[in-house]
Amino acid sequence: MRLIIQTSSMVPIYEQIVDQIKTLIRKGELKEGDNLPSVRVLSKELKISALTVKKAYDALESEGFAVTVHGKGTYIAAINSGLLLEEQRKELEVDLERAIQKGRRCGIRDEEIRSLFELLLEE
Amino acid sequence: MRLIIQTSSMVPIYEQIVDQIKTLIRKGELKEGDNLPSVRVLSKELKISALTVKKAYDALESEGFAVTVHGKGTYIAAINSGLLLEEQRKELEVDLERAIQKGRRCGIRDEEIRSLFELLLEE
Amino acid sequence: MRLIIQTSSMVPIYEQIVDQIKTLIRKGELKEGDNLPSVRVLSKELKISALTVKKAYDALESEGFAVTVHGKGTYIAAINSGLLLEEQRKELEVDLERAIQKGRRCGIRDEEIRSLFELLLEE
Amino acid sequence: MRLIIQTSSMVPIYEQIVDQIKTLIRKGELKEGDNLPSVRVLSKELKISALTVKKAYDALESEGFAVTVHGKGTYIAAINSGLLLEEQRKELEVDLERAIQKGRRCGIRDEEIRSLFELLLEE
DNA sequence: GTGGTCTAGACCACT
DNA sequence: GTGGTCTAGACCACG
Numbered sequence: 001m002r003l004i005i006q007t008s009s010m011v012p013i014y015e016q017i018v019d020q021i022k023t024l025i026r027k028g029e030l031k032e033g034d035n036l037p038s039v040r041v042l043s044k045e046l047k048i049s050a051l052t053v054k055k056a057y058d059a060l061e062s063e064g065f066a067v068t069v070h071g072k073g074t075y076i077a078a079i080n081s082g083l084l085l086e087e088q089r090k091e092l093e094v095d096l097e098r099a100i101q102k103g104r105r106c107g108i109r110d111e112e113i114r115s116l117f118e119l120l121l122e123e
Numbered sequence: 124m125r126l127i128i129q130t131s132s133m134v135p136i137y138e139q140i141v142d143q144i145k146t147l148i149r150k151g152e153l154k155e156g157d158n159l160p161s162v163r164v165l166s167k168e169l170k171i172s173a174l175t176v177k178k179a180y181d182a183l184e185s186e187g188f189a190v191t192v193h194g195k196g197t198y199i200a201a202i203n204s205g206l207l208l209e210e211q212r213k214e215l216e217v218d219l220e221r222a223i224q225k226g227r228r229c230g231i232r233d234e235e236i237r238s239l240f241e242l243l244l245e246e
Numbered sequence: 247m248r249l250i251i252q253t254s255s256m257v258p259i260y261e262q263i264v265d266q267i268k269t270l271i272r273k274g275e276l277k278e279g280d281n282l283p284s285v286r287v288l289s290k291e292l293k294i295s296a297l298t299v300k301k302a303y304d305a306l307e308s309e310g311f312a313v314t315v316h317g318k319g320t321y322i323a324a325i326n327s328g329l330l331l332e333e334q335r336k337e338l339e340v341d342l343e344r345a346i347q348k349g350r351r352c353g354i355r356d357e358e359i360r361s362l363f364e365l366l367l368e369e
Numbered sequence: 370m371r372l373i374i375q376t377s378s379m380v381p382i383y384e385q386i387v388d389q390i391k392t393l394i395r396k397g398e399l400k401e402g403d404n405l406p407s408v409r410v411l412s413k414e415l416k417i418s419a420l421t422v423k424k425a426y427d428a429l430e431s432e433g434f435a436v437t438v439h440g441k442g443t444y445i446a447a448i449n450s451g452l453l454l455e456e457q458r459k460e461l462e463v464d465l466e467r468a469i470q471k472g473r474r475c476g477i478r479d480e481e482i483r484s485l486f487e488l489l490l491e492e
Numbered sequence: 493g494t495g496g497t498c499t500a501g502a503c504c505a506c507t
Numbered sequence: 508g509t510g511g512t513c514t515a516g517a518c519c520a521c522g
Contacts, residue, residue: 071506317521
């Protein structure tokens with residue numbers, strides 16, 4: 001399992017971990033029953049605090065994507081990957097909405113916003 | 124000068140103020156030498172903390188859009204409004220770019236991203 | 247607001263805080279919109295780490311009992327206190343069930359368990 | 370010797386072993402000098418880690434219910450089974466007491482606690 | 493002032 | 508080895 005962390009980003013590290021693991025689940029690279037790396041192992045691998053990894057795993061568990069067994073480890077739970085996709089689309093929607101609002105607040109016309117978007121999408 | 128603040132928004136209040144004042148400058152409704160409302164007056168008008176207004180004015184000053192004269196008030200600085208527009212478009216570009224990247228990282232197809240964008244733009 | 251922490255207990259500190267705040271809500275001593283003490287203030291008052299208090303508040307928020315506003319504080323959310331009571335009864339049920347199971351596993355007869363229970367209840 | 374382990378239970382596996390062996394002693398099914406199954410054998414039989422069995426035997430030894438002879442095995446020690454019963458009842462008492470206290474702390478009336486208890490006992 | 497995140501290391505319980 | 512909890516203090520963003 002390969003995760004990429006950007007410490008410079010404004011997105012919290014633990015959230016980056018959560019996002020990427022969710023994506024791995026959705027893509028089928030992580031399946032029900034798979035063992036996630038131990039908190040300590042992953043923290044060393046990513047060169048971050050064990051507590052930060054723990055926080056990510058806790059979040060995954062509280063959202064129902066993982067279960068942890070004391071003394072044994074953390075495992076991928078049974079999930080409806082369709083629901084997961086829906087959730088991720090929702091997040092994208094929020095981000096796009098926010099960008100559009102910001103553009104409008106700055107007085108940029110919708111046409112300009114659209115052409116900028118199309119330009120970026122084609123790159 | 125009329126500003127609109129949404130406290131429920133995820134965008135920080137001070138940033139909303141900065142954005143809107145920049146837009147007023149770009150549109151020519153605020154010109155070099157114009158006096159911005161005092162921190163106290165604006166904070167009462169918008170029913171927010173004076174510190175928040177101060178933070179917005181500080182941000183404008185550090186970006187070169189305003190100058191504060193101790194004991195007198197805050198004034199609009201001399202600016203090339205063309206450059207301002209360019210700057211605001213740049214910010215929008217960064218936000219859109221980031222949203223698109225995130226969507227792709229989650230495996231969402233470009234077509235889906237586009238249709239979501241169009242949907243939001245038309246609302 | 248007065249909370250009592252037992253560090254010697256096997257129950258995690260943050261869970262003790264969560265339990266007690268839930269109880270205060272159920273009893274009506276904390277109502278919708280009430281301001282919880284700030285993380286730092288409560289941590290000093292209870293002489294524990296601020297992170298531990300934060301963890302308790304996070305748990306309350308994820309369960310829907312509180313909402314926190316960045317830079318402002320943590321507040322009691324609108325809750326159906328009936329549901330809260332139901333939840334707490336559920337916990338009691340689990341604890342009693344566990345005790346009964348343990349007694350039986352040790353070969354203690356139900357009558358003995360009952361008489362012990364009655365004795366304790368009357369103290 | 371037949372032991373029943375519930376891995377899904379919240380009670381630690383090693384504790385389940387300890388409890389059940391104590392009960393077998395109290396009932397007279399295990400007597401002074403009897404040979405307990407070897408760590409390896411029992412761990413295979415119960416499909417659990419050998420370390421877990423070892424921990425249970427260690428606990429029994431430290432409480433004086435068993436003695437381990439290096440290279441030979443683990444044997445039941447001489448015990449007053451009456452005292453054992455007393456000890457197990459004491460543990461049950463502590464658990465019940467704790468559950469009752471917790472219920473009361475949450476404001477649940479004694480009658481409710483009792484009816485819940487009776488319900489569980491009859492299941 | 494507030495909350496949000498992160499660190500580095502500690503101690504404990506369970507396997 | 509594993510996860511669970513806690514500390515003491517740091518830096519950041521928001522009001």
